[in-house]
Amino acid sequence: MNLRRDVFQAIADPTRRAILLLVASQSMTAGAIASNFDTARPTVSKHLQILTECELLDQEQTGREIYYHFNPKKIKEIADFIEPFRSMWDDRFNKLETIMKNYESKK
Amino acid sequence: MERKTKIHAEDGKQDLVITREFDLPLELLFKAYVAPDVVEQWMGTKVLKLESKKHGSWQFETSDAQGNVVFQANGVIHEFVPNQKITRTFEMEQTPFPVQLEFLEFEKLTDDTSKLTMHIVYKSVAHRDQMLQLPFAQGINMAHNRLQTILNKLK
Secondary structure (H helix, E strand, C coil), rough: CCCCHHHHHHCCCHHHHHHHHHHHHHEEHHHHHCCCCCCCHHHHHHHHHHHHCCEEEEEECCCEEEEECCCCCHCCCCCCCCCHHHHHHHHHHHHHHHHHHHHHHHC | CCCCCCEECCCCCCCCEEEEEEECCHHHHHHHCCCCHHHHHHHHEEEEEECCCCCCCCEEEEEECCCCEEEEEEEEEEEEECEEEEEEEEEECCCCCCCCCEEEEEEEECCCCEEEEEEEECCHHHHHHHHHHHHHHHHHHHHHHHHHHHHHCCC
């Protein structure tokens, strides 16, 4: 039953991508993660299981709670280390350039 | 496509440098950093406060389509020299990321072109690397699209 999972399979699902974004900014418990989605709790648990199996998330027991952490090392398998950051700035700056070119012509 | 935006990040260092050349006169490039309505457009965020002067401070806030605030950031301005430089801090609220220090330098290349050099210093090497790996941390909703785009490319 347990198919071999890989990171690409893990990120193919929009809910799992949303979970990654959420946990990326801070570690959270399964309950806290689930409260951000309309999806049924067991469905969220299944997503967390897949993300954990792919090592995109790590689990850490703190007292009675299990916290999920984002594993940045694994995301390197998905995209080059700097490229997403660079293209975010590139997009912003392209926008800036376009806006200011219009700004100039309006005057 | 030409890669106009360059990032220089050395292994094991806690800073990085972003450079970009613009097809814009220096004054217009600088204006894009001080005019709140323009900042709102290219940063994709709401500008609550932007006091472009020494000892001034700034505050941005981004909401999703439902009006929920998804991103808040703020900082103070340490140096402000029109058409030359802005030194400021950048802090994302409600996240574990510590404040970062940003040195922005604006240079005239020709009458119609200019260059921005953005030097960002993080609290530690680990924090820098974390930010690099999580571009979406800088603006969650924007980042979402970003990640989506990256992932679509991989399909």
